[in-house]
Amino acid sequence: MTADDSYGRLDDEDYPAYTMGRAAEMLGTTPGFLRALGDARLITPLRSPGGHRRYSRYQLRIAARARALVDQGTPIEAACRIVMLEDQLEEARRMNSEHRAARSSRTTTA
Template identity: 85%
Template sequence: FLRALGEARLITPLRSPGGHRRYSRYQLRIAARARELVDQGTPIEAACRIIVLEDQLEEAQRINAAYRRAAEPANPPSAV
């Protein structure tokens, strides 16, 4: 399954000096999410696209939250 995800270009493992595939924890979390989607009947190509879109959405939400925090006044006026 990990090789199939590599062929679909969802994850690209590093290689050890002996040529063995080495996956990061992040890559393994992505693979686990892909496995969930595939087990629910989603084709692997669609699962990969869903995961990419979920990742992009999460990043956009993180950036948006950072912009909102930066736009907040340092000392908001107290309500009287």
């Protein structure tokens, strides 16, 4: 890998660039909170060759959403489920929108 390849990954939101300690610091939480999110299967960090957890920006955004719910008093398991359901709903809405657009274009071209 060249230096240019490494710098290009900085723009990749799925690149696992953050250690557990740095991720926890950025979120203002503890490593235990991140481990709990992993146990609840909300986020699955990648592992470095040495076995250390690494998080992506995308995973940190998901963790921040769960953190906001927990800060409001929602139990962590429920917060994880809420975030998962919100994501599923958003995906279903996106798919419905695409389906409607495709159906509409077939109707107007027929």
